[in-house]
Amino acid sequence: MARYGMVIDLKRCVGCNACTVACKAENGTPPGIFFTKVLEQVAGQYPIVKKKYVPVLCNHCLNAPCVRVCPSGATHKREDGIVLVDYNKCIGCKACVVACPYKNRELMPEGKLKEGHFKGYLTPFEQVKYKKFQEGVVVKCTFCSERVDQGLEPSCVNTCPAEARVFGDLHDPESKVSRLIRQRGGIQPMSEANTDPSVYYIE
Amino acid sequence: MISQTVPMVGEEFVMGYRKQSVWSKWIALAFFFGKVGSGMFILAVLLNTPLIALAGLVIENVGKGGALLIHLGRPARFWRAMTRPQSSWISRTVWVMGIFTVIGLIYLVLPAGSPAWQIFKVLALVSAVVVAITDGFVMNDSPAIPLWNTPMLPFLFLFYSLLGGTSVFFFLVHGGWASITPLVDLETLETALIIINLIGVAIYLGSMVNATATARESLRLLIKGPYSGMFFGFVVAIGFILTLVLTLFLGASGGTLVVGLITLADLIGHFFIFYLLLMVGVYSPVLGKLTI
Numbered sequence: 484m485a486r487y488g489m490v491i492d493l494k495r496c497v498g499c500n501a502c503t504v505a506c507k508a509e510n511g512t513p514p515g516i517f518f519t520k521v522l523e524q525v526a527g528q529y530p531i532v533k534k535k536y537v538p539v540l541c542n543h544c545l546n547a548p549c550v551r552v553c554p555s556g557a558t559h560k561r562e563d564g565i566v567l568v569d570y571n572k573c574i575g576c577k578a579c580v581v582a583c584p585y586k587n588r589e590l591m592p593e594g595k596l597k598e599g600h601f602k603g604y605l606t607p608f609e610q611v612k613y614k615k616f617q618e619g620v621v622v623k624c625t626f627c628s629e630r631v632d633q634g635l636e637p638s639c640v641n642t643c644p645a646e647a648r649v650f651g652d653l654h655d656p657e658s659k660v661s662r663l664i665r666q667r668g669g670i671q672p673m674s675e676a677n678t679d680p681s682v683y684y685i686e
Numbered sequence: 687m688i689s690q691t692v693p694m695v696g697e698e699f700v701m702g703y704r705k706q707s708v709w710s711k712w713i714a715l716a717f718f719f720g721k722v723g724s725g726m727f728i729l730a731v732l733l734n735t736p737l738i739a740l741a742g743l744v745i746e747n748v749g750k751g752g753a754l755l756i757h758l759g760r761p762a763r764f765w766r767a768m769t770r771p772q773s774s775w776i777s778r779t780v781w782v783m784g785i786f787t788v789i790g791l792i793y794l795v796l797p798a799g800s801p802a803w804q805i806f807k808v809l810a811l812v813s814a815v816v817v818a819i820t821d822g823f824v825m826n827d828s829p830a831i832p833l834w835n836t837p838m839l840p841f842l843f844l845f846y847s848l849l850g851g852t853s854v855f856f857f858l859v860h861g862g863w864a865s866i867t868p869l870v871d872l873e874t875l876e877t878a879l880i881i882i883n884l885i886g887v888a889i890y891l892g893s894m895v896n897a898t899a900t901a902r903e904s905l906r907l908l909i910k911g912p913y914s915g916m917f918f919g920f921v922v923a924i925g926f927i928l929t930l931v932l933t934l935f936l937g938a939s940g941g942t943l944v945v946g947l948i949t950l951a952d953l954i955g956h957f958f959i960f961y962l963l964l965m966v967g968v969y970s971p972v973l974g975k976l977t978i
Contacts, residue, residue, distance in 0.1 A: 500699075515697075522972070524701035537701055539972055548829055554777035555766035574766050575759015577708040578776050584830035586704050586969045590759060619759025672972045676829050684973065 486545075486564040487626060488653035488681035489640070490663045491538050495647035498523060498536035505642035506540075509627060511612020513595045518587075518624035519639050538648065540639070541566060541587045541624035542672060542680030549579035549588065557620075564653075564681055565626045573620035580621055584676040588623045591616055626650075653681060692971050694903065703903050706831060706967040712757035714961035717821050718850075719749025721843060721956065724818040725851020727790060731811050733866040736794050738858065739810075742851070743790045746783065746817065775824045782820050786813040818847035831967040832897055833904035838890045845886055849879040850956050853929075857949040861942050873937045876948070880930050887921075887959065900970040907966040917962055925955010 498521050506512075506519045519540035526533050543566045549558045550566060557572035558579050568579075580588045596613045599605040605613065616622065627637035635641070640650040651660035660683070663669060669683030695702035723746030730739035755761045768784075771777045790813070793806040822840030829835055856872045858864040891908070894901040908917050928951045936944045 520699050522699050522701040524971075524973075535701075537973055551773045552776065552827060554768075554770050554774040554780070555763070556770050557766075572763070572766060573760065574763045576757070576767065576776055577759070578774070578824075580708045581706055581967070582828045582830055584969065585972055586706075586830070590708055593759075617760075621759075673970060678829070 484562050484654070485652040486654045486681065487543070487631060488564070488651065488660055488683065489540075489626075489637075490649045490651075490660045490669055490683045490685060492645075492647045492649070492663070493535060493537065493684055493686045495645040496521065496536040496538055497645050497647075499644065501642050501644055502538055502639035502648065505638045506624070509630075509638035510625075511609065511615075512622070513591070513598070513609075513613065513616075514600050516589050516591065516595070516622060518622075537684070538639075539585065539587060539672075540682065541583075541626070542585055542678065542682040543624075543626055544681065545679035546677060548582040548584065548676075548678060552578040552582040554578065561628070563631075565628050565631070566623075567625055567628060568621055568623060570615075570617045570620050570622075573617075575619040575621065577621065584673050584678060585680075588621050591618050591620055591622050593618050692899070692903075694907075694968075701971050701973070703900060703971060704969045705907075705965070706969065709757075709964050709967070711961060712753050714957060714964055716750045716753035716757065717843075717960040718953075718957045719745050719753060720821055721818060721847040721960075722850040722854060722953070723747075723749060724786070724814045725847040725849065726854050727814045727851070728811060728818070728848065729851045729855045731793070731807060731814070733855070734798075735864050735866060736798075738855065738864050739790065740794055742814075743787060743794075747787055751783070775820065775827045779820045779824055782813070782816050786810075786817045789813050815844065818844045825963075828967075830969050831904075832901035832970070833894060833963070833967055836890070836893065836897075838886075838893065842883075842886050842890055845879065845883050846956060846959070849876075849883050849952065852876050852879055853949045853952040853956075856938075857942075857945050860938055860945040873933060877930070877933045880926060880933065880952070884926050884930070887926075898970070900968050904966045904968045907968065908962060911966075913962050913966055916958060920958035921955050921962065924951045925958065929955065 500521050503520050510518055522537045522539055524535045543564055547566050550560050554576060555572050555574050557569045560566050577590055596616055596618055599609045630637060636650045640648040649659050649663060651658040653660055655661060663685055664683050667685040669685050671680045671683055693702040695704060723742045727739050727742030730742055755764060758764060767777055767780045771781050789806060789809045793810040796803040796806055819840040822843035825834040826836060826839045852875050856876050859866055859872060891905060894905045907913055929948050932944055932948045
């Protein structure tokens with residue numbers, strides 16, 4: 484069985500946030516809710532300064548703490564390793580938000596789906612996209628599971644102009660993600676949390 | 687190698703420490719009522735005061751249960767919280783509360799002194815202790831926040847529960863609203879528990895000094911950052927020092943007003959320690975500190 488994962492090449496990422504925008508377009512998340520984003524980090528003092536862009540998203544961990552702490556079974560893991568939230572089961576206790584070491588889950592607050600980007604007026608796009616969400620529940624990146632099921636790549640991977648994001652099967656030793664991890668020493672974020680993330684970073 | 691101090695960030699797209707913000711006042715209130723209710727129940731069972739035990743059950747169910755319901759994003763689905771006790775501490779907490787309530791009520795309706803009553807007295811005590819510590823496991827179950835991820839929390843919660851219960855009991859007995867059969871010096875018990883909790887909090891926070899950088903950031907927020915005023919004011923000055931000074935130097939001899947003040951001060955400290963521990967929960971940066 485496949486285990487879907489992603490490799491993010493930090494040397495290639497230019498911090499353009501095209502993935503952030505593509506994710507919002509694909510998922511139609513309301514303002515302030517991001518399933519993926521690009522964090523920037525600066526170190527040093529002029530003239531020796533280094534800046535790094537770190538795209539972050541749900542890591543779809545193998546030992547996902549969010550799945551373990553969920554009291555209702557709303558957060559579940561598919562056989563292919565994608566961690567999803569069943570909005571009809573979520574009670575909004577936010578235990579998963581607290582448990583996620585990467586802080587990649589967000590609560591859909593009350594009123595968010597009525598407010599939209601234009602404070603009270605929902606565009607036709609928002610009207611369609613917001614139908615799949617519910618207020619008071621936790622939302623997060625789905626690895627674009629509906630696209631993956633059709634054999635497509637997640638929207639952020641498809642959009643990245645620098646090909647910094649690579650998506651594939653971690654269980655296939657010949658897949659591009661496996662080769663990148665093997666050849667360039669992919670590191671998992673916060674491996675000390677023992678979550679075994681499916682997202683790897685290479686530098 | 688030059689590195690830069692990792693900043694505390696909010697929702698901006700910058701790498702750094704991030705504060706948890708989804709568990710705040712309602713969870714703190716649930717912990718508070720949970721501790722006070724179970725503490726009152728434990729004391730009431732040990733000192734044979736069924737009415738106070740009933741009050742403890744009511745505080746546990748209405749106070750803690752109500753606060754938890756308000757906290758939920760979808761309160762109508764609260765029953766779903768019971769469906770995963772095999773892995774979720776929240777689910778276990780709900781089960782434990784239910785079992786505690788059933789056992790507690792059976793204990794209260796059984797004729798005092800009967801063999802069944804004796805058995806349920808032990809069961810009720812055990813379930814009340816379990817209720818007191820499970821919230822500690824709920825917090826400690828979170829690998830994301832090093833400040834909470836310590837086995838000391840359940841013990842701290844148990845002693846806070848006993849202190850809260852004793853404080854309320856002290857006030858009720860002194861005010862004449864309850865009478866206790868065995869002669870127990872509640873004043874001495876209160877003093878001892880304040881000192882034990884003070885030592886417990888000091889050891890707990892002291893252990894964070896040598897913990898991860900993220901845990902130290904939480905500690906910094908608590909004792910030097912924006913929450914230091916509340917911590918030193920409500921938890922240390924009112925919750926510990928004022929209660930200790932009043933109990934040691936005035937105590938029961940100071941009259942009901944002083945005892946009421948001791949109870950109020952203790953409960954203020956009680957609520958704020960939970961609230962502040964929640965508010966200073968900090969996540970580590972995803973890829974650590976950038977160096978060049």
